Amino acid sequence: MPVPRDRGLVSRSLLRDNAYRAIRDAIVDGTLAPGERLNDADLVEWLGVSRTPVREALARLEQAGLVQTKPGRYTIVSPVDVRAVRNAQSVTAAMHELAVREALPGLPAAALDEMREANARFADALRREDVPGAIAADDDFHGVLVTACGNDALRDVLERYTPVLRRLERLRFSSLSGRESVAQHERIIALCAAGDVAGAAAATRANWETLAPLLDTLPEDAEPSD
Numbered sequence: 001m002p003v004p005r006d007r008g009l010v011s012r013s014l015l016r017d018n019a020y021r022a023i024r025d026a027i028v029d030g031t032l033a034p035g036e037r038l039n040d041a042d043l044v045e046w047l048g049v050s051r052t053p054v055r056e057a058l059a060r061l062e063q064a065g066l067v068q069t070k071p072g073r074y075t076i077v078s079p080v081d082v083r084a085v086r087n088a089q090s091v092t093a094a095m096h097e098l099a100v101r102e103a104l105p106g107l108p109a110a111a112l113d114e115m116r117e118a119n120a121r122f123a124d125a126l127r128r129e130d131v132p133g134a135i136a137a138d139d140d141f142h143g144v145l146v147t148a149c150g151n152d153a154l155r156d157v158l159e160r161y162t163p164v165l166r167r168l169e170r171l172r173f174s175s176l177s178g179r180e181s182v183a184q185h186e187r188i189i190a191l192c193a194a195g196d197v198a199g200a201a202a203a204t205r206a207n208w209e210t211l212a213p214l215l216d217t218l219p220e221d222a223e224p225s226d
Contacts, residue, residue, distance in 0.1 A: 015049050020057040022047055027066050027077050028166045029132055036077040038067065064160050080167060082215055088164040089215075093208035095154050095161075096142055100201040103148035104192055112193055114144045119185040126179050134173040135166055141185055145192075145204075168214055181207060 023043065026032045043054045058075060061067040065084045069075045078084075103111075118141035125133035139162075146155060173181075184207045191200035 015053040016056045016060075019043075019047050019049055019053045020060050023054075023057055023061060024064075024066060024163050027061070028135075028163050028170070030167075030170060032077050034077050034079045038075045038077065040075075065164055085164055085168055085211075085215060088161040089208065089211055091161050092158060092165055093205045095158050096146070096208055097201045097205040099142075099145045099149045099151070099154060100188075100192070100204045101197055102151055102154075103145045104195070104197045104200055107145075107148055107192060111144050111148055112189060115141055115185070115189050115192070118144065119182060119189065122185065123179075123182045126173060126182065131170055131173050135169060138169070138173075138181070142204075165208075165211060168211055180210065184210070 023032070023038075032038070038058065040051055040054055043058075044051055047054065058067055058069070062069055065081070065088070066078055067075060068078045118137050122134055122137035122141060125131075125137055146158065184203065188200055188203045188207065191203055
């Protein structure tokens with residue numbers, strides 16, 4: 001199993017969470033490709049931790065739909081599953097819409113400035129074809145409202161389902177179609193600035209639903225060979 005060259009990335013504190021995030025991010029950015037077999041020993045060497053946090057991280061990733069395990073046979077990076085992505089999209093769009101509705105009344109001007117700054121970074125990353133940078137800036141843009149709403153349950157749901165979508169967005173943000181999101185973000189900011197809760201919520205949901213056309217391009221699931 002090829003793994004990133006960097007080693008010892010996980011500190012001794014919060015080993016399980018850090019191991020989860022490191023493996024998750026490697027799956028989302030394509031370093032660990034769909035169908036890739038995951039070997040505990042390789043992951044232990046890469047992350048610089050014991051087997052226990054690695055196994056706990058893999059169990060959590062399986063719950064999130066990013067890893068598949070057949071006991072005694074293999075653990076692999078999950079193929080991109082059309083139904084799972086559709087489900088994740090529906091849930092994620094609904095959660096971001098809810099974040100807008102809860103955060104917008106009384107949203108400070110500083111939050112709008114954060115959204116503008118994140119969207120500027122997003123547009124710049126797209127121009128430079130920096131897909132990881134675009135995804136990070138997009139996370140920051142939507143994260144302003146998620147943080148402002150102060151709903152921990154909503155944040156937990158997004159933590160689980162957003163990575164499933166981010167694998168798909170790597171394709172979208174590497175194409176011209178992804179640049180439509182810049183204008184969509186600008187519209188969301190304008191509606192938020194105007195205090196239009198219903199309009200901003202609808203525009204946010206629509207922004208997350210623009211991934212739908214890419215679902216038809218997803219490959220069929222594949223079982224690994226023994």
